[in-house]
Amino acid sequence: MPLLSSFPDLASVLTIDARALAHNAAVFRGVAGGAMVGGVLKGNAYGHGFPQVLECVHDRLDWLFVITPHEGLAVRAWEQAHGRVARPVLVIGAVTPGAAVELARHDVALVAAAPSFLEIAEAVAAAGVPPLRVHVHLDTGLSREGFLPETLAGDLGFLDVGGDAIHVEGVLTHFADTEDVTEQTWARRQLDRFHAGADLLTAELRKRGRPTSLIRHAGASAAVLVLPDARLDLVRVGIGLYGLWPSRETRISARFVLGDVPELWPALSWRCPSQLVKTVPAGAYVGYGCTHRCRDETRIAVLPVGYWDGYPRLLSNRAHVLVNGRRCPVLGRVMMNHVIVDVTGVPECGDSVVATLLGQDGGERVTAEDLAEWAQTIHYEIVTRLGAHLTRTVIGLGDLDFVG
Numbered sequence: 001m002p003l004l005s006s007f008p009d010l011a012s013v014l015t016i017d018a019r020a021l022a023h024n025a026a027v028f029r030g031v032a033g034g035a036m037v038g039g040v041l042k043g044n045a046y047g048h049g050f051p052q053v054l055e056c057v058h059d060r061l062d063w064l065f066v067i068t069p070h071e072g073l074a075v076r077a078w079e080q081a082h083g084r085v086a087r088p089v090l091v092i093g094a095v096t097p098g099a100a101v102e103l104a105r106h107d108v109a110l111v112a113a114a115p116s117f118l119e120i121a122e123a124v125a126a127a128g129v130p131p132l133r134v135h136v137h138l139d140t141g142l143s144r145e146g147f148l149p150e151t152l153a154g155d156l157g158f159l160d161v162g163g164d165a166i167h168v169e170g171v172l173t174h175f176a177d178t179e180d181v182t183e184q185t186w187a188r189r190q191l192d193r194f195h196a197g198a199d200l201l202t203a204e205l206r207k208r209g210r211p212t213s214l215i216r217h218a219g220a221s222a223a224v225l226v227l228p229d230a231r232l233d234l235v236r237v238g239i240g241l242y243g244l245w246p247s248r249e250t251r252i253s254a255r256f257v258l259g260d261v262p263e264l265w266p267a268l269s270w271r272c273p274s275q276l277v278k279t280v281p282a283g284a285y286v287g288y289g290c291t292h293r294c295r296d297e298t299r300i301a302v303l304p305v306g307y308w309d310g311y312p313r314l315l316s317n318r319a320h321v322l323v324n325g326r327r328c329p330v331l332g333r334v335m336m337n338h339v340i341v342d343v344t345g346v347p348e349c350g351d352s353v354v355a356t357l358l359g360q361d362g363g364e365r366v367t368a369e370d371l372a373e374w375a376q377t378i379h380y381e382i383v384t385r386l387g388a389h390l391t392r393t394v395i396g397l398g399d400l401d402f403v404g
């Protein structure tokens, strides 16, 4: 008797194009102008799938940035399973002392971002594990993680714990306002504060006879593209790696700063086969709340996908999907597990269709930016909220050369 699990569900599928990821990584390597290039894989690799993206980009990046210790250790496990060299990995999110000990054991770096880091230093020193690689986060104007440069000197007690337990190898900051503007006044001010804080940190390390050659890093995708002074030693590329522009403002600025707008290739497509296709009479209501009424006889496709999968309910009566290269409006409300679309304009479609919710079909395209605009959010949220349960299939990996 075959198990039920050996039959694939009728469900939507995400496709990740390895060639697009490789192309985007190469674009940022070119733009970064000699700085090391790091990829940000937080948020399930911006919803594209952590293991899938890791497999595509591991050999093309100098650093990997993740948000949780679990992801940091997952990189090490993947490298071991695939016989790959261990890339530098930095956990940029919150970590408990217990997790920090595990990271030290696996040579994964983490961020020191508050005076409470002292507890982590003590736990690592007590555990007798290899030195923990640490990047000191400076809060230069976001008011999120990080030490304030003004009080940094008094907050470095963790350096004096347990001899060599802590190895400071980097210093970073994160910009508050690079995507939303076309002039970078606030970012420049943050950068000045960053260098002042990093110089102070260097001096404090020197006083203690510690290594002082720190990796300085600040720029995420937008800053890498439009603020050359922010590229420093290492760049942290998130959204751009996936082929998405941080914002319209970033695109406009890039034209001025780079003299040209680099081409980024969106790596993600989202498709869904129909559950059924049928014709409803003129006057039929569609979906919960009867918010859509068909004026004429209408051919509809019911798609087994909904807000549970990450297709926002705010797309109700607003979005369209693509079928055979044609736009098909979403009729009525997006439901938990269903979306109904109007396929009357696709006469050849017959009794089943494959709808493109996100991506290209023929000459038409639905972008993450389109979905974000319709759903009153940003494309970062659209892609990162794609359900972790969805099947993610990598294409094009065989077309790429191994970079090493």
Ligand SMILES: *Cc1c(COP(=O)(O)O)cnc(C)c1O
Pocket: 040, 042, 092, 174, 219, 220, 221, 222, 236, 237, 238, 239, 240, 246
């Ligand atoms: C998310 C994040 C990034 C990447 O930002 P993008 O705009 O997606 O490139 C870089 N650095 C830090 C600290 C982040 O939290």
